[in-house]
Amino acid sequence: MKTHNEKKNVRFLTLAVQCVFIASVALPLGAHAEEDELYGLTHPANTVDFGALYVSQKSAKFGEYNGLNDQGFYGLGSFDIRGGKGYDSKDSGLRWKLNGANIGTTSRSFGASISDQGKWKLNLGYDELQHNITDTFQTPQQGKTGGNNFTLPANFGSINAANGQPSARELTPEQLNAFHTEKEYTTRRNASLGTTYSITEQLSAQVDYNHLEQSGAKLIGTGSQGGISLDGGSTGRAEAVNIIMNPTNYSTDNLNAALNWVGDKAHLTGGYYASFFHDDYNSLSWQNALASGASGCTGVNCFVNNTMSTAPTNSLHQANLSGGYDFTPTTKLTGGFSYGYNTQNESFPPSQIPQVNGNTPNPFDMMQPGGLPTSQLNGHVETTHGDVKLTDQSIKDLTLSAGFKYNERDNRTDSNAYNYFNLGGVGVDNQYTGVNTPYSNSRTQYEVAAAYRLTKAQNLRLAYEREDIKRWCNGVVGGAQCVASPGSDEDKVSLTYRLKAFEAVNFNAGYSFANRHANFDHNYQANTGDYGVAELNSQNKIGFVAYPYASRDRNLVKTGINWQITQKLDLGVNGHFSYDDYLASLGVQNGRSAGVNVDASYNYQENSSVSAYWSWQKGERNLRSGNNGSPTEVSTNIWTNRLEDYSNTVGLLTRHGGLLAGKLEIIGDLSYARDTSEYSTKLFYVPTVSNTPTACDSPIALLCGNLSPIRNELISLKLTGNYKVHKNGKIAVAYIYQKLNSNDYFYNGQQFGYTPNRVMPNGLQEQDYTVNAVALSYNLVF
Numbered sequence: 012m013k014t015h016n017e018k019k020n021v022r023f024l025t026l027a028v029q030c031v032f033i034a035s036v037a038l039p040l041g042a043h044a045e046e047d048e049l050y051g052l053t054h055p056a057n058t059v060d061f062g063a064l065y066v067s068q069k070s071a072k073f074g075e076y077n078g079l080n081d082q083g084f085y086g087l088g089s090f091d092i093r094g095g096k097g098y099d100s101k102d103s104g105l106r107w108k109l110n111g112a113n114i115g116t117t118s119r120s121f122g123a124s125i126s127d128q129g130k131w132k133l134n135l136g137y138d139e140l141q142h143n144i145t146d147t148f149q150t151p152q153q154g155k156t157g158g159n160n161f162t163l164p165a166n167f168g169s170i171n172a173a174n175g176q177p178s179a180r181e182l183t184p185e186q187l188n189a190f191h192t193e194k195e196y197t198t199r200r201n202a203s204l205g206t207t208y209s210i211t212e213q214l215s216a217q218v219d220y221n222h223l224e225q226s227g228a229k230l231i232g233t234g235s236q237g238g239i240s241l242d243g244g245s246t247g248r249a250e251a252v253n254i255i256m257n258p259t260n261y262s263t264d265n266l267n268a269a270l271n272w273v274g275d276k277a278h279l280t281g282g283y284y285a286s287f288f289h290d291d292y293n294s295l296s297w298q299n300a301l302a303s304g305a306s307g308c309t310g311v312n313c314f315v316n317n318t319m320s321t322a323p324t325n326s327l328h329q330a331n332l333s334g335g336y337d338f339t340p341t342t343k344l345t346g347g348f349s350y351g352y353n354t355q356n357e358s359f360p361p362s363q364i365p366q367v368n369g370n371t372p373n374p375f376d377m378m379q380p381g382g383l384p385t386s387q388l389n390g391h392v393e394t395t396h397g398d399v400k401l402t403d404q405s406i407k408d409l410t411l412s413a414g415f416k417y418n419e420r421d422n423r424t425d426s427n428a429y430n431y432f433n434l435g436g437v438g439v440d441n442q443y444t445g446v447n448t449p450y451s452n453s454r455t456q457y458e459v460a461a462a463y464r465l466t467k468a469q470n471l472r473l474a475y476e477r478e479d480i481k482r483w484c485n486g487v488v489g490g491a492q493c494v495a496s497p498g499s500d501e502d503k504v505s506l507t508y509r510l511k512a513f514e515a516v517n518f519n520a521g522y523s524f525a526n527r528h529a530n531f532d533h534n535y536q537a538n539t540g541d542y543g544v545a546e547l548n549s550q551n552k553i554g555f556v557a558y559p560y561a562s563r564d565r566n567l568v569k570t571g572i573n574w575q576i577t578q579k580l581d582l583g584v585n586g587h588f589s590y591d592d593y594l595a596s597l598g599v600q601n602g603r604s605a606g607v608n609v610d611a612s613y614n615y616q617e618n619s620s621v622s623a624y625w626s627w628q629k630g631e632r633n634l635r636s637g638n639n640g641s642p643t644e645v646s647t648n649i650w651t652n653r654l655e656d657y658s659n660t661v662g663l664l665t666r667h668g669g670l671l672a673g674k675l676e677i678i679g680d681l682s683y684a685r686d687t688s689e690y691s692t693k694l695f696y697v698p699t700v701s702n703t704p705t706a707c708d709s710p711i712a713l714l715c716g717n718l719s720p721i722r723n724e725l726i727s728l729k730l731t732g733n734y735k736v737h738k739n740g741k742i743a744v745a746y747i748y749q750k751l752n753s754n755d756y757f758y759n760g761q762q763f764g765y766t767p768n769r770v771m772p773n774g775l776q777e778q779d780y781t782v783n784a785v786a787l788s789y790n791l792v793f
Contacts, residue, residue: 055093062087062743062788064115071143071194072778073749078116079784080143086115087788097128104128117141117198129209136203141227144195148230149774150255151189152297156196156228157258159292159321162314163300164189169241169313172248172301178768179301187763190774197227197259214272221265228256235299236377238436239315242369243308247315250434251301252770254761258321260291269331279334286327294318294360301769312369318360325355325390339405346399355390359383372437379430379442388447389425394418408464416456422449426488448484448493455479468511476503492535496560499529515575525565531556552637552646554596562594579614596635597646603631618668618676628658638694650694650715660684671734678731688721724752739792747784753777 064085066074074080088111095106107125119139126132152161166185172178205219237249269282298314306313333347362383366373376382400414428446435441460474478501484493505523512518533553571585584607591602610624632654637646662682670677692715728748735741755777759765763772 053099055098057092057094057793058090058790059092059793060087060089060788060790062786064784064786067783068780069146070778070780070782071146071196072751073780073782075143076118076140078113078118078141080146087786088114095125097126104130131209132205132207134203134205136201136205138201139199140201141196141198144197144229145775145778146194147192147774147776147778148195148254149190149192149772151186151191151300151771152253152255154256156193156256157226157260158256159258159295161255161297163298163311165311167300167313169243169245169302169306169308170300171245171305172251172768173304174768176768179766179771180764182763182772190772192774193256195228195230195256197225197229200224200226213274214270216270217268219265219267221263221267223261223263223265225259225261225263228258230254231257233297233317233319234434235301235315235317236364236375236436237303237434238432238438238441239366239375240371241302241306241308241315242312242367243306245302245304245306245308246436247299247370248301248303248769249436250769251299253297253299254771254773254775255295255297257295258292261322262289262291263287277334277336280332282331284327284329284331288322288326289324290322290357292321293323293357295321296364299771301771308369312367314367315370316364316366316375318364320360323355323357323388323390325353325357327351327353329394341404343402344399345402347397349394349396351394353390353392353394356387358387375437377431379432381430384427384429385425391423393421393423395421410462412458412460414456414458417453419453420451421485422451423485424449426484426486428488446488446491448487448491450493451483451485453481470509472505472507472509474505474507476505477501478503492532495535495557496529496531499527499560499562501525501527517573518571520570521568523565523567525563525567527563527565529556529560529562531560552597553644554598554646555636556593556595556598558593558595558599561598564592564594566590580611581613582609582611584609597637598634600633600635602633603629605629616669618666620666622664624660624662626658626660628656630656648695650692652690652692655689657687657689658685674735676733678729678733680727680729682725682727684723684725684727686723689717691717719756720754721756722752722754726750741790741792743786743788743790745784745786747786748782750781751779753779 064079064087066079066082066085069080069082071080079085091108091110093106093108096103097106104127105125106128107123109123111119111121113119117139118141121137123135124133150161151163151167153164154161164185167189168183168186170179170182170186201221201223203219203221205217207215207217209215231254233253233255235247235249235251235253237247237251239247241247264285264287266285267282268284269280272279296316296318298316300314302313329349329351331347331349333345335343335345337343362378363374363376366375396416396418398414398416400412403411424447426447426449428444430442430444433441433443455478457477458474460472462470462472464470479498480500481498482494482496487493503523503525505521507521508519510516510518567587567589569585569587571583573581573583575581586605586607588605589603593599593601606626606628608624608626610622612620612622614620634652634654636650636652638648638650639646660682662680664681665679666676667678668676694715726749729745731743731745733741733743758775758777760767760770761773761775763774766772
C-alpha cells in the first residue's frame, strides 16, 4: 500500500518563483569580497552570514541529515572570524580563530583555535547531527522515545492471533485509538579538545580528546515469548512481532595521544588510542497483546512482558607505532604496528521476567533450571596489525614496490553453554542449548608492483597481490565446530596503462584477474539449539556454499578518457565491468556489475559555465538452489533467483556571472536520479499446494515470477541568485525543489488491515515527499 501526501500551495510556489526571479536581478549568496592579494595574506578575511529559510512540508526523509525535517521557518547563521599578531607581525606567530556553521539547524557546529605558529596549537570543537529516521511510525506502546520500558494501555485487550483468525488485521475502536505517531530520530552531540606542542624542531606531541553523547531511538523488530498462560485463558502468541523503539542513549569517550619525531632521513610516531563506550541501559522491555487463541482476559492481564538486552558497555586500548626511513633519495621504507585490547564485561540483564498478575509462570525464566552459566560474557578480543612497504626508484623510469600487511582478530572470550527456552514456550520440546563460539580470523596480504614509464606520455603498471585468510575459534566448550570454511587464499594480477596524448587527452585502461580458493567442509556440523544432538546447518545441502566462503574467479576491466577539446570545452568518459564466477553447484553462481560515467563542461564566457553529467550503474546476482536434498542427498528440484539493481542519474549545472555590471551571479542545479531493484524466481519443477499441482503463475502459489520493482525517483532543483550590495556585503536568495517518489512492497505487510498473522501493524510509509524551500541571507566580509 502507498500513502501519498503531496499538498501543493500554488500561491506559495508562485511567490517563491517570483522571489527567486527578483533576487536574481537584485540579490546573492556565497560571493567573496575582492581583496588585494597581499593585503589578504596579512589581514585575514572575517565573514558573517545570517538569514532565514522556509520549508513548505515536513518530511523526515528530506531532512534526514540537514535538520530541515519540519515545515516552517529556520534561522540561518555562520561565521568565521580570525585574528592575532601572527598575520601582520614578524615578531609573533600568535593566531586565533572562531567559527560556526548551520547555527539554526540540528546540524550546527562551532569551533575555536589558538596557536603560536610552529610552537603550539589548541583546538576546541562542538557539533550536533540529528538523524531523522521516520515520522510515520505508529505504535500502541506507551513510553517516550529514548526510554527502555514500553507498556500497552490497560483497555487495549487481547488479540486472537491463532491460525485462521484475522489477528491484528481487525482491531477494535479502542485498539485503533491507542495507536499514536512517534518521530524516530537519533541525535549526536560531540565535543572535542585537541592540542599540539613542538618540544624541539624534531620532536612534537599531540593529544586529542573526544566526547560523544547519543540520544533518541531506532526501530527494531522483536519476537515475543510464547507459552505464557494469560489470565482469562489462552497463551501468549509465540514469535509475535512488534516493531518498537530501541533506545540509543550512548556515550563514547575517545583519547588519542602521539609523540612524533622527524629526522633528516627518518620519521617515527608512537601513539596510544583508547575508546570507552557506555550504554545508559542494559535491557529493553515491552508488552505483547497477540495471543494464540481467544482469551477472556480484561485490563492489564492480557499481555506478555518481554525483555531483551541492549548494546553492551565496552572499552578498547590500542598502542600504535609507525615510521619510515630513507635509505637513499630513491629507496624508502615505511611501516607500522598496532596492538589492541578490547573488553566487554557488563553484567547480563536478569533472565527472570516478571509477568502481569494472573499470568503464569510468574516470573518467567528464559533460562532452564540452573540459570546462566556466568554473570557476564567476559569478552576479550586482541587485535594485531602490522604493515611494511619498500619503494625503489633508483632505475630510471622504473618504480618498484613491495608490501606486506597482517591483521589478526584473536577472540579470547570464554565459551559457555547457555541452556534456555526458545520462543515456543517452556516445554521439553522448547529446551535449547546455545554455545557462544569466539570467532577469530587473520588476514595476510603481500603485494609486489612495477611501474615503468615507456615514454614521456605513457606509463605501464603491473602488480601481483596474495591474500591468505584463516578462521578459527578458541576453546569452544564441548568441542563443537566453529567455522565451515577454515580459510581461503586469493591471487590477483592487475595491469594498468596510462597515456597522455596531444597535451589534451588523458587515457587509462586496466584489467585485473583474481582467483580465490576456499576451503569448505561440507560435513561441517554446528549446534542449532539441541546441544545433545549435533545437527547440520539449517538448509545445508550437498554442493551448497555461502558465497563469502566459496571459491571464485573475478575479472575486472576499467577504462576512461578525459579530453580537453578546446580551451573552453572538456569531456570525460569512464566505465567499468566486472564478472564474478562462484565455483559452487548451489548458492550464488555469478555476479556482474557495470557502470558508465559521462561529464562535460563548457566555459562559454568569463565567470560563466555550464556542465552536464550522466551516470549509469547496473548490478546482477544469480543464485541456484534446490527445494529438496540434504547433506547426503543431491537436490533435484532446482530453482533459480536473480537480483538486479539499476541506477541512472543525469544532471545539469550552470553558473552565469558578470550580470548587472558584475554584481549579479545566477547558479542553477537540476538533477534526476532513478534507482531500481528487481527480483525474479524461476522454478524447474511443478510446486504443489495441498498436494495439488499448481502452475508457477497461479495467484495462490506466490512462489515464482517477478516481484514488483523497488524503485526510488528523485528530482532536485536549486536556483541561487547572488548580488553584491557593496564591496563587503552580499545578499543571496535560493530556491530549492525536491520530489521523491518511492515504491517498496516492504511496507505493505506493516499497514493496518494487511499484516501477517503474528505481526502488529505500525503504519510505516514510504517516505515520498514534495518540498519547496526558499532561503534569504546576508553575507558580510570584514
